[in-house]
Amino acid sequence: MATIDDVARRAGVSTATVSRALRGLPNVAESTREHVRRVAAELNFAVSRSASSLASGRTDTVAIVVPHVTRWFFAKVISGAEAVLRAAGYDVLLYSIGDAESRERFFASLPLRGRADAVLVLALPITATEVGLLEGLGVPVGLVGHDVAGLLSVGIDDAAGARAATQHLVNLGHERIALISGDDDPLGFTVPGKRRDAFREVLRANGLRAAGEAVGDFTFAGGERAMTELLTRKDPPTAVFAMSDEMAVGALKALRRHAIEPGSGVSVIGFDDHEMAEVLDLTTVAQPVAEQGSTAASLLLRQVGGQRAAEPDRVVLPVRLVVRGTTAPPT
Numbered sequence: 001m002a003t004i005d006d007v008a009r010r011a012g013v014s015t016a017t018v019s020r021a022l023r024g025l026p027n028v029a030e031s032t033r034e035h036v037r038r039v040a041a042e043l044n045f046a047v048s049r050s051a052s053s054l055a056s057g058r059t060d061t062v063a064i065v066v067p068h069v070t071r072w073f074f075a076k077v078i079s080g081a082e083a084v085l086r087a088a089g090y091d092v093l094l095y096s097i098g099d100a101e102s103r104e105r106f107f108a109s110l111p112l113r114g115r116a117d118a119v120l121v122l123a124l125p126i127t128a129t130e131v132g133l134l135e136g137l138g139v140p141v142g143l144v145g146h147d148v149a150g151l152l153s154v155g156i157d158d159a160a161g162a163r164a165a166t167q168h169l170v171n172l173g174h175e176r177i178a179l180i181s182g183d184d185d186p187l188g189f190t191v192p193g194k195r196r197d198a199f200r201e202v203l204r205a206n207g208l209r210a211a212g213e214a215v216g217d218f219t220f221a222g223g224e225r226a227m228t229e230l231l232t233r234k235d236p237p238t239a240v241f242a243m244s245d246e247m248a249v250g251a252l253k254a255l256r257r258h259a260i261e262p263g264s265g266v267s268v269i270g271f272d273d274h275e276m277a278e279v280l281d282l283t284t285v286a287q288p289v290a291e292q293g294s295t296a297a298s299l300l301l302r303q304v305g306g307q308r309a310a311e312p313d314r315v316v317l318p319v320r321l322v323v324r325g326t327t328a329p330p331t
Contacts, residue, residue, distance in 0.1 A: 223250025
């Protein structure tokens with residue numbers, strides 16, 4: 001089996017140059033790097049990651065902590081982050097802590113200790129104790145969808161997005177406007193509360209009261225169930241704001257089951273700009289989901305490289321109203 005010394009002799013360079021060239025480190029001429037790679041390939045030599053880690057003190061791995069791996073929002077954020085990390089030569093270590101028990105176990109043992117160069121926590125509000133435990137790892141920590149003073153965070157203005165959605169329905173002339181919300185999750189998600197408060201705020205500012213609020217659990221089935229509940233009320237709404245596109249799609253299904261045309265019958269607006277939104281002509285508030293992951297990953301890698309970011313600790317990406325066919329003036 002070929003060794004790094006064999007590659008160095010064949011290439012006519014030092015072993016240090018071979019190591020730097022094959023690990024993609026700077027201060028190696030591109031022509032030399034390519035020459036070393038060709039020689040290494042001819043000798044079937046590959047850099048040992050474990051040896052490289054011992055030498056550099058780095059693992060070339062970033063840990064991502066997520067509450068729900070399979071849900072659309074989290075999967076998109078992970079995809080955005082992973083694309084940046086893979087391109088930079090980093091592996092991803094994924095931890096799913098979707099219930100109170102797994103969360104307690106994770107923070108009690110911190111299995112990522114010594115296994116990651118940075119940690120990215122997705123949309124999970126963390127306590128002061130948990131922040132202290134993560135900071136005790138001695139690696140950069142970043143957040144998506146939640147803010148903690150002193151930590152890098154990337155997200156959107158959820159309240160601004162909810163206000164835009166609700167005001168759009170008001171501007172169309174609707175007075176009986178209902179809300180399909182997420183539940184009060186035991187993990188402590190703050191997004192439902194922010195969007196609910198903004199919805200109510202806009203209604204109050206326009207002299208209106210909610211025509212009902214129903215829980216949709218941020219799922220297709222939950223949205224359908226919630227819309228069905230709203231339609232059975234004595235004075236059903238003429239318009240509905242669903243806190244996510246998945247719930248909005250479920251709401252559209254419920255309308256069609258009741259022979260009600262979305263838009264001309266009951267207006268529906270979602271939040272996210274899910275891939276299905278354009279297909280179903282769903283009016284929504286678009287947020288850059290994958291970009292939140294990619295932005296956070298890029299900023300974290302700068303900190304791993306010792307470049308303490310000149311950017312603000314909190315990066316807020318824009319949302320925008322996308323008007324399609326499921327909203328219209330009341331008939």
